[in-house]
Amino acid sequence: MHDLTxxxxxxxxxxxxLNHGNRxxxxxxxxxxxxxxxxxxxxxxxxxxxxxxxxxxxxxxxxVSNSATADAWDVCFLAVDPKRAxxxxxxxxxVRIEGRYLAGPDCTAATSDELVASGAPVGTVxxxxxxxxxxxxxxxxxxxxxxxxxxxxxALDTGxxxxxxxxxxxxxxxxxxxxxxxxxxxxxxxxxxxxxIVKGRPQAAAHLREFLGQLATTGGVGDILEAHxxxxxxxxxxx
Numbered sequence: 001m002h003d004l005t006x007x008x009x010x011x012x013x014x015x016x017x018l019n020h021g022n023r024x025x026x027x028x029x030x031x032x033x034x035x036x037x038x039x040x041x042x043x044x045x046x047x048x049x050x051x052x053x054x055x056x057x058x059x060x061x062x063x064v065s066n067s068a069t070a071d072a073w074d075v076c077f078l079a080v081d082p083k084r085a086x087x088x089x090x091x092x093x094x095v096r097i098e099g100r101y102l103a104g105p106d107c108t109a110a111t112s113d114e115l116v117a118s119g120a121p122v123g124t125v126x127x128x129x130x131x132x133x134x135x136x137x138x139x140x141x142x143x144x145x146x147x148x149x150x151x152x153x154x155a156l157d158t159g160x161x162x163x164x165x166x167x168x169x170x171x172x173x174x175x176x177x178x179x180x181x182x183x184x185x186x187x188x189x190x191x192x193x194x195x196x197i198v199k200g201r202p203q204a205a206a207h208l209r210e211f212l213g214q215l216a217t218t219g220g221v222g223d224i225l226e227a228h229x230x231x232x233x234x235x236x237x238x239x
Contacts, residue, residue: 003203004049004203004204005049005050005051007201007203007204008049008051008074008075008197008201008204008207009049009051009074010074012051012052013051013052013053013054014042014045014046014049014051014052014053014054014074014075015054015072015073015074016038016042016045016046016053016054016056016073016074016075016076017055017056017057017058017064017067017072017073017075017076017077018034018039018042018055018056018057018058018076018077019038019058019059019060019061019063019064019076019077019078020057020058020059021058021059021060021061021125021128021148021149022038022061022077022167022193023167023170024037024097024167024169024170024230025037025038025077025193026038026039026077034055034057037095037224037225037228037230038077039055040224040227040228041077041094041195041212041215042055042075042077044224045075045195045208045211048211056072056073059148060126060127060128060147061078061127061128062126062127062128063127064076064078065078065084065087065088065127066127068084068087068088068198069198073198074197074198075195075196075197075208076088076195076196076197077193077194077196078090078129078193078194078196079097079129079191079192079193079194080093080129080192080193080194081129081132081133083132084132084196087198087199088196088197088198088199089196089197089198089199089201089202089208090194090195090196091194091195091196091209091212091213092194092209092212092213092216092236092238093192093193093194093236094193094195094212094215094216094221094235095192095193095221095225095230095234095235095236096190096191096192096193096234096236097167097168097169097190097191097192097193097234098167098169098187098189098190098191099129099130099133099165099166099167099168099187099188099189099190099191100112100166100167100168100171100172100183100184100185100188101115101122101163101164101165101171101183101184101188102156102163102166102171102174102175102182102183102184103115103162103163103181103182103183104156104159104161104162104163104164104180104181105178105179105180106159106162107120107162107163109162109163109184110184111186112184112185112186112187112188113186115162115163115184116137116139116142116188118162119139120142120161120162120163121142121143121144121160121161121162122139122142122143122144122161122162122163122164122165123143123144123145123146123152123155123156123160123161123163123164123165124143124144124145124146124152124164124165124166125145125146125148125149125152125165125166126145126146126147126148128166129191130166130167130188130189130191131143131145131165133189134165134188134189143165144161149166152164153174156181163184165188167191168183168187171183192236194212195208195212196208213237213238216236216237216238217237217238219232221235
């Protein structure tokens, strides 16, 4: 176990990167401390390893992935993507989250496919899982990339873009705040979230896959999802 914990946490503390850009998985308590699904999973891993946990907090997924080789953290929570897999070893995904378009008041598209076919400008957030996917799909030339979700939503509000891409539940919540906006169906993708560890730690990577797979199989992941208002039906179990 000593060799395993040393590989996981060379500093003696398990440093866990959190992406606050994914509001489904991470939030903040009234005192500003992190809370949410990612936090509970990280603490479960720390308990399994008998290691103290330190949270390294980021506002965007791209900041997490870009710092993977900087020795800033040990374990993270990101959507699986081939580009990210160049520097990260991923577990099996543990939850599925839909990606949806938030259509602005002047958008006439009735479906996601109509939006793409129309050639209308669509906003997306730099380095996000949905950006990486949409940049490989039809309509990529009409994407407008913003540094964060706040800039993207501001552009939608001022009519600079016709729609915005994002996490489905987040886009639904934003639609409820904006007169005349709506989310389009079907979802443009299914975002599969996983845990990951920086490459070069094979023993820890194998253990992380086993740990999360066991937690998913026994219903522990579903329990954590439900505790934070996400349906346990969204949980994924390894084959």
